[in-house]
Amino acid sequence: MFDDKFVTMEIEKVKHIALVAHDGKKKDLVDWCEKNKDILKGHFLCGTGTTSRLIAEKTGLPVKGYCSGPLGGDQQIGAKIVEGQIDFMIFLWDPLEAQPHDPDVKALLRIAVVYDIPIANNLATADFMLHSKYMNEPYSRQIENFDKKVQNRVEMMKQ
Numbered sequence: 001m002f003d004d005k006f007v008t009m010e011i012e013k014v015k016h017i018a019l020v021a022h023d024g025k026k027k028d029l030v031d032w033c034e035k036n037k038d039i040l041k042g043h044f045l046c047g048t049g050t051t052s053r054l055i056a057e058k059t060g061l062p063v064k065g066y067c068s069g070p071l072g073g074d075q076q077i078g079a080k081i082v083e084g085q086i087d088f089m090i091f092l093w094d095p096l097e098a099q100p101h102d103p104d105v106k107a108l109l110r111i112a113v114v115y116d117i118p119i120a121n122n123l124a125t126a127d128f129m130l131h132s133k134y135m136n137e138p139y140s141r142q143i144e145n146f147d148k149k150v151q152n153r154v155e156m157m158k159q
Contacts, residue, residue: 004145005144005145006142006143006144006145007142007143007144007145008140008141008142008143009084009115009116009140009141009142009143010138010139010140011087011088011134011138011139011140011141012087012138013136013137013138014042014043014044015043015044015087015088015135016043016044016046016080016085016086016087017040017043017044017045017046017086017087017088017089017090018046018047018077018080018081018086018088018089018090018091019033019045019046019047019051019052019055019063019089019090020047020048020051020069020073020074020077020089020090020091020092020093020108021051021091021092021093022069022092022093022094022097023094023097024094024096024097025092025093025094026050026051026054026092028092028123029051029055029090029092030054030055030058030059032090032123032126033055033058033059033061034058034059036130037059037060037061039130039135040059040061040130041061044064045061045062045063045064046063046064046065046066046077046080046086047063047064047065047066047077048065048066048067048068048069048073048074048076048077049065049066049067049068049069049071049073050068052064052065052066053065069104069105070104074104074105074107074108075104075107075108077089077108078107078108078111078112081111081112081115081117082111082115086117087117087118088117088118088119088120088129089112089117089118089119089120090119090120090126090129091108091109091112091119091120091121092120092121092122092123092126093105093121114143114144115143116141116142116143117141
């Protein structure tokens with residue numbers, strides 16, 4: 001649905017959840033998924049390379065795997081966000097460890113914010129999101145209508 005300022009997108013009852021974790025946080029995410037697998041099994045799960053494989057192997061949950069983050073997996077997840085195919089993301093990044101693909105990480109976080117999807121960057125936030133009332137019902141999110149913003153800029157430049 002469009003209006004002048006915002007585009008409204010629906011997050012359905014069955015959520016499409018991206019699961020991403022840096023090396024130092026993979027075990028934490030796998031353990032969290034194991035602890036919450038009764039909830040997670042009712043949703044579509046995807047993730048980057050090793051993280052998705054580890055979650056699937058250790059928990060038995062089906063997880064669609066993309067490439068490893070440094071090999072393009074972050075961009076693949078970002079593209080799915082843009083296409084409206086990911087509703088929220090659990091991304092346990094390691095704030096104490098430098099990442100060689102840090103620009104990719106920042107781009108993924110940026111696109112998640114631009115498209116107004118919920119993001120958990122730590123387990124406490126992941127717990128709050130997973131146990132929110134919105135996990136069991138649809139949710140409408142509003143994304144700034146960037147097409148309209150660009151049109152307005154073009155019009156202002158013509159003046």
